Amino acid sequence: MLDAELLERITARRSELDDLDEQLATQLAQVRTGRDELAVAERILERITGQLAEERASAESMPGQVGGQAVTLIPHRAPGVEEDALPWDRPPSRR
Known part of the structure; x- marks a missing residue:
């Protein structure tokens, strides 16, 4: 009986x-x-981030046109953005 149990x-x-x-x-x-799925999402995020960075860099490096003259576009000043964020060919303003 023990064996069966x-x-x-x-x-x-x-x-x-x-x-x-x-x-x-x-x-x-x-x-x-x-x-x-997370690995795929990460690769997509990296690709999109890279594309956005390229688009921003391309837009920043392209001169603008004002009255038929080429001008350097200056980014909008936002809080925390220092003068060194200006394009290299623009001297900082005097204070």
Whole structure:
């Protein structure tokens, strides 16, 4: 009788472990899918950030036109932006 009870406990525990194995396999698949999606999102963000930086640099380096004359475009002064943010060919203003 002891052998039958022990065998029943072993069978029950094996069933519990099989269920847990299945749950963990599902969770692991979800984690891997999530990591793959994050890697794709990161690559897209890097590409977009690079494109925006190139567009900004291109726009800043292009001279503007005023009355048919080429002029250097000066970025709008924002809080925390110092005079060294001005284009290299523009001297800082006197204070």
